[in-house]
Amino acid sequence: MFDWLVEMLSYAFIVRALVVGLIVSLCAALLGVSLVLKRYSMIGDGLSHVGFGALAIAMALGIAPLAFTVPVVVLAALVLLRLSEHSKIKGDAAIGMIATAALAIGVTVLSMVRGINADISSYLFGSILVMSREDLTLSLWLGSAVLVLFVLFYRRIFTVTFDEAFARATGLRAGLYNTLIAVLTAVTIVLGMRLMGAMLISSLVIFPALTAMRVHKSFLRVTLCAALVSLISFLIGMSLSYLLSTPAGASVVLVNVAMFLLFSLANALKNRMR
Numbered sequence: 001m002f003d004w005l006v007e008m009l010s011y012a013f014i015v016r017a018l019v020v021g022l023i024v025s026l027c028a029a030l031l032g033v034s035l036v037l038k039r040y041s042m043i044g045d046g047l048s049h050v051g052f053g054a055l056a057i058a059m060a061l062g063i064a065p066l067a068f069t070v071p072v073v074v075l076a077a078l079v080l081l082r083l084s085e086h087s088k089i090k091g092d093a094a095i096g097m098i099a100t101a102a103l104a105i106g107v108t109v110l111s112m113v114r115g116i117n118a119d120i121s122s123y124l125f126g127s128i129l130v131m132s133r134e135d136l137t138l139s140l141w142l143g144s145a146v147l148v149l150f151v152l153f154y155r156r157i158f159t160v161t162f163d164e165a166f167a168r169a170t171g172l173r174a175g176l177y178n179t180l181i182a183v184l185t186a187v188t189i190v191l192g193m194r195l196m197g198a199m200l201i202s203s204l205v206i207f208p209a210l211t212a213m214r215v216h217k218s219f220l221r222v223t224l225c226a227a228l229v230s231l232i233s234f235l236i237g238m239s240l241s242y243l244l245s246t247p248a249g250a251s252v253v254l255v256n257v258a259m260f261l262l263f264s265l266a267n268a269l270k271n272r273m274r
Helices: 003-009 012-037 043-061 065-086 091-112 120-125 133-152 154-162 164-169 174-196 203-213 219-244 248-273
Strands: none
Touching: 003 012, 003 219, 012 043, 012 133, 012 154, 012 174, 012 203, 012 219, 012 248, 043 065, 043 091, 043 120, 043 174, 043 203, 065 091, 065 133, 065 174, 133 154, 133 174, 154 164, 154 174, 154 219, 164 174, 174 203, 174 248, 203 219, 203 248, 219 248
């Protein structure tokens, strides 16, 4: 009955994709709750476009993709944060400006540089074939760092998320923790975009948080539920991708959409029964 599962796990590249995907799904879901509540969820989309441009440049220069892309996207996250706080170019406008410019740079570089053995669609929409052992190792280290930092500073992230003005009034360095959220998000986006693709990675930030909010109200319960939903959705999505020969990233997104609709229906039925 589960012969397909044993067969799927016999492929090393699928196992690598599963490990990286689970780490990214967990990190994205945890950070996604804060980003959605702060109405800054589209930062994931913007940073993924920056990541695509950075990956293209790294490939053209023959540099290790993740080692080059992580610092570039972290810098972009800090620039976006600063623009949103201290510039007339706010939130979604800043994200859109940087995202479209970076995407254009990436497409242009890949189209002009000859000899690059790359399929643009695999970076736009993801591919489980691009995960190397080096990517796995780096992803494990960086993903673990994101999770540890989130847990260590959970209470401060909670405070900054719900009432930044109160946090500043009590002496909490809100700017520092906003920066921490932005940096952790940037690292998570880079780790996941090669698997999910630049066009789809933001779904891992948005959907689990919105899904959990259909049935829970407290920050802790929403965060835990979002993490569980994200992990389950990724596993189901990867399994369907293997069984149906569909793109991994798209399959995971569609399962997330289905989970959101299911939780929304459950919430509607619960409210009707009251």
